[in-house]
Amino acid sequence: MQETIYELSVPLMTALVADLHDQPYSEVLRSLRNHKPDIICVAGDFTHGGFPSSGLKMESTQYALSFLQECTSVAPVFVSLGNHEWLLCEQDLAVIRSTGAAVLENSFVRYQNVLIGGLTSARFTAYRTFRGGFPSETYPRPFLSDTKKMKPDLSWLNAFEALPEYKILLSHHPEYYTAYLQDRKINLILSGHAHGGQIRLFGHGIFAPGQGLQPKYTSGIHQNLVISRGLSNTALVPRLFNPPELVYLVPANQQSSES
Numbered sequence: 001m002q003e004t005i006y007e008l009s010v011p012l013m014t015a016l017v018a019d020l021h022d023q024p025y026s027e028v029l030r031s032l033r034n035h036k037p038d039i040i041c042v043a044g045d046f047t048h049g050g051f052p053s054s055g056l057k058m059e060s061t062q063y064a065l066s067f068l069q070e071c072t073s074v075a076p077v078f079v080s081l082g083n084h085e086w087l088l089c090e091q092d093l094a095v096i097r098s099t100g101a102a103v104l105e106n107s108f109v110r111y112q113n114v115l116i117g118g119l120t121s122a123r124f125t126a127y128r129t130f131r132g133g134f135p136s137e138t139y140p141r142p143f144l145s146d147t148k149k150m151k152p153d154l155s156w157l158n159a160f161e162a163l164p165e166y167k168i169l170l171s172h173h174p175e176y177y178t179a180y181l182q183d184r185k186i187n188l189i190l191s192g193h194a195h196g197g198q199i200r201l202f203g204h205g206i207f208a209p210g211q212g213l214q215p216k217y218t219s220g221i222h223q224n225l226v227i228s229r230g231l232s233n234t235a236l237v238p239r240l241f242n243p244p245e246l247v248y249l250v251p252a253n254q255q256s257s258e259s
């Protein structure tokens with residue numbers, strides 16, 4: 001796993017955690033304990049999609065729930081939902097909150113002098129709407145919907161961006177940046193999802209879901225968008241020349257005064 005440290009004009013030292021996909025996390029946790037960030041931002045896909053065989057989805061995870069629990073012992077944790085969280089129901093979100101993590105489901109919270117929001121994946125939002133037709137079922141199926149027609153819920157963003165504080169937005173999908181976010185008054189947007197473009201050649205990823213071939217947003221800093229290449233390295237997500245990545249954003253004056 002690669003640790004990437006960016007020096008930026010952020011008010012808090014921020015760890016950007018994305019795409020754990022319910023995989024082992026000991027190296028990630030060791031790094032977090034070592035770097036001691038002020039906040040940990042989990043920008044989606046901490047679970048892996050698919051119906052649980054029994055019980056609640058979050059309680060059937062192998063690593064995701066305990067990972068969030070462990071993270072809360074390091075720093076305040078803020079969780080936004082990615083496409084792989086599409087199945088999570090209200091009880092699942094309550095299970096996450098029981099760890100002490102804040103769930104930002106198309107909502108924001110104030111922490112110290114910063115506002116931290118989470119723009120939920122449209123896949124979650126679409127399934128939540130579908131679920132409304134089956135109020136007695138925890139995980140109704142089948143869910144057939146055209147991913148390309150799914151839109152995230154932007155209705156809360158006007159109120160978020162109108163506030164004067166420094167604003168961090170967790171948006172799992174980096175492709176939402178040009179579609180919905182780049183002209184908004186948000187200081188910092190944190191994304192994952194693209195897995196660095198799976199295979200990286202000459203510093204560029206070759207494919208990302210939602211962006212297709214030769215994707216633009218797979219890694220690094222693009223204006224006020226920071227993208228993690230993600231943490232998981234599974235057979236389902238082959239990576240080449242593209243190690244998993246944990247990103248830290250360090251306030252510019254803090255980095256220079258310590259070095």
Ligand SMILES: [Fe+2]
Nearest residue numbers: 045082083193
């Ligand atoms: Fe994703």
